[in-house]
Amino acid sequence: MILKPGARLISAVCTAELMTVKAPKTDLEVTIGGVATIASATARDGSVTAVAGHDSGTLMGKRYVDEADTIELLCTKAGSGAVAVNGELLQLKEAKALPASD
Amino acid sequence: MHLSSFVEMVESGFDDRVLLGDQKSRITGTEFGFLVRLGATQVHNQYASVIYVGENHSLLPVALFAAAWAGVPFVPVNYRLEDRQLHSLLERYPNSLVLTDPLTSDRLAGFSPKVFEKWLDELSTIDLEEVGPTEPAEDDDDVAVVLFTSGTTSEPKSALLRHRHLMAYLLGSVEFGSAESSEAVLVSVPPYHVAGVANMLSNLFSGRRLVYLASFTAQEWLTRVADEKITHAMVVPTMLSRIVEHLDGGVLSTSTLRSLSYGGAKVSERVIRQALQAFPNTGFVNAYGLTETASTIAVLGPDDHREALSSDDPMIQRRLSSVGQVLPMIEIEIRNEHEQVVAAGESGLIYLRGEQVSGEYAGVSLLDGDGWFCTRDQGSIDADGYLYIEGRVDDTIIRGGENIAPAEIESVLLAQPGIAEACVVGLPDDEWGQRIVAVVVCSEGHVVDPKTLQDSVRDVLRGSKTPEEIIVRDSLPHTETGKMLRRVVLSELVARQGGSAS
Numbered sequence: 001m002i003l004k005p006g007a008r009l010i011s012a013v014c015t016a017e018l019m020t021v022k023a024p025k026t027d028l029e030v031t032i033g034g035v036a037t038i039a040s041a042t043a044r045d046g047s048v049t050a051v052a053g054h055d056s057g058t059l060m061g062k063r064y065v066d067e068a069d070t071i072e073l074l075c076t077k078a079g080s081g082a083v084a085v086n087g088e089l090l091q092l093k094e095a096k097a098l099p100a101s102d
Numbered sequence: 103m104h105l106s107s108f109v110e111m112v113e114s115g116f117d118d119r120v121l122l123g124d125q126k127s128r129i130t131g132t133e134f135g136f137l138v139r140l141g142a143t144q145v146h147n148q149y150a151s152v153i154y155v156g157e158n159h160s161l162l163p164v165a166l167f168a169a170a171w172a173g174v175p176f177v178p179v180n181y182r183l184e185d186r187q188l189h190s191l192l193e194r195y196p197n198s199l200v201l202t203d204p205l206t207s208d209r210l211a212g213f214s215p216k217v218f219e220k221w222l223d224e225l226s227t228i229d230l231e232e233v234g235p236t237e238p239a240e241d242d243d244d245v246a247v248v249l250f251t252s253g254t255t256s257e258p259k260s261a262l263l264r265h266r267h268l269m270a271y272l273l274g275s276v277e278f279g280s281a282e283s284s285e286a287v288l289v290s291v292p293p294y295h296v297a298g299v300a301n302m303l304s305n306l307f308s309g310r311r312l313v314y315l316a317s318f319t320a321q322e323w324l325t326r327v328a329d330e331k332i333t334h335a336m337v338v339p340t341m342l343s344r345i346v347e348h349l350d351g352g353v354l355s356t357s358t359l360r361s362l363s364y365g366g367a368k369v370s371e372r373v374i375r376q377a378l379q380a381f382p383n384t385g386f387v388n389a390y391g392l393t394e395t396a397s398t399i400a401v402l403g404p405d406d407h408r409e410a411l412s413s414d415d416p417m418i419q420r421r422l423s424s425v426g427q428v429l430p431m432i433e434i435e436i437r438n439e440h441e442q443v444v445a446a447g448e449s450g451l452i453y454l455r456g457e458q459v460s461g462e463y464a465g466v467s468l469l470d471g472d473g474w475f476c477t478r479d480q481g482s483i484d485a486d487g488y489l490y491i492e493g494r495v496d497d498t499i500i501r502g503g504e505n506i507a508p509a510e511i512e513s514v515l516l517a518q519p520g521i522a523e524a525c526v527v528g529l530p531d532d533e534w535g536q537r538i539v540a541v542v543v544c545s546e547g548h549v550v551d552p553k554t555l556q557d558s559v560r561d562v563l564r565g566s567k568t569p570e571e572i573i574v575r576d577s578l579p580h581t582e583t584g585k586m587l588r589r590v591v592l593s594e595l596v597a598r599q600g601g602s603a604s
Contacts, residue, residue: 006107006240008114017114019107021273060115061279074278076114096430098275099403100308100361101389102300102336 003028009037013050016058016079021072033081056082064090103269105170105246106238109138115279116309123160124313124330140225141168142236149199154293155179156203158314159218162293163302165201170246173239177248178294181206191250242266249296249393260464267396270457272307274431281310287334288326290315295583297366300397301336320348331358338366340584346376355382363387367584370516371423378411390425390491392477396458400489402426424488432456436483446485451495452477480507497588499528501536506567514562515540518555520548523578527592529599540569541591543578550574
């Protein structure tokens, strides 16, 4: 699929939901828990489970990036599945915590 | 990214979390998203923008996000302006949905205003399936918010903040969902100020419940903090000094308040020291930013405050009057009059660059070819990276060829006993080009002799920086966020002298 900033990604295997912050304009295969994402959480029926090696989880509020830093996804709902693009597991992007200024 | 994505993030991440409202009415993330979608159907294809002119309201974010979802700008306007000025600002945005409060509504007869409360009631009668939901706007290069500058030096200008500027600020400075569900922020800054917009967006983004104060008094603010178990708040300097004054030496050691941030104008160091003592368990944050930079670009954090308060080292003590260090996603340069970058500790003009920096007014971008924005604020950065603001370059007094920053003289005046406020301006002078005049306001119960005050200033500053005249007055004019209206002070003094300000 082609991802645009603002596109939502919903897991078929766990509660995880992510929002696209940036993405290249190329066809991408996004999986959570090793299974292709779905259009709506209501389509999740619990019959599919995570693939081994794709079960390290996604954390609320954290951002996930690929090695080349071409794609960035923000987790809006935590889940037990890990997110991968074209088979590559995305890495947690470390960010410095800042004091609440407003 | 677009603010409509922000709404979907809220619905996903905070579906059952209470995000808006006080103890009487509580709105969850799901309910908020639904209200925004309903509101958008009433804006899309019908209005060119959404104007909000009224007091703070607990559901104010619905107005901003409905405009965003429908793809039109949100334009908050100062309801305290006099009729003529208010109407002229509204006329700049024809074909707008004008949302207002009951008192202001009567003053807007020609603009078909809708009382916000009533508009919300109307929304609740709409069947979303029947009217058909509005698709979320997604072009992040569209204008999200228009803010009128306070006009301390000239007529108000429309500053434009696009979706990409606001989202860059949020993504760069706030972790989504980082607040615990028990956290609540008290919003007392007005909706038409960049701090009010940033206050709303940052706290929603972190998942912190927003409690709005319709209009500020120190007593009301303290009562709401206690009643609503407020954990976070942002105030402008005038509010901070009124709170400190109201407490009158009292210490709130059991306050639920974890973080108190202040900004929007220069704060006197004395007020901060008193505030730190009044709230011994609260983290203080000083934020510096401009409308044109989509809010905060530098922060002095809680540890910096306490360290400065307890340190014996004058270099660390003085950090209390700095605005801290710039945010990681902001580039900063201090340049001299030849546009060359100066060394650490030297003063110059502050230039900024970054994704959140808009630097744009209706019809004109002030960014240079490389994306740098000249703030027209004067300042310096010390060797440790702490930024000190010295005032607007346009306020600089040039006396006999020497550039003098009013702020330097004002801080000396404010350090004298019995001085509550000080404003230093340059009046036209045949011999020196400009001469320095100070207007001061005494603290309650104090009487100050101008001659004695002049001598005290001369003991600290050179003769050339000592005001030639000091005038004592009962008050000084300010904008509502506490910025001194220098041009008003200046033009009054010039009129008294019988000339015109140049």
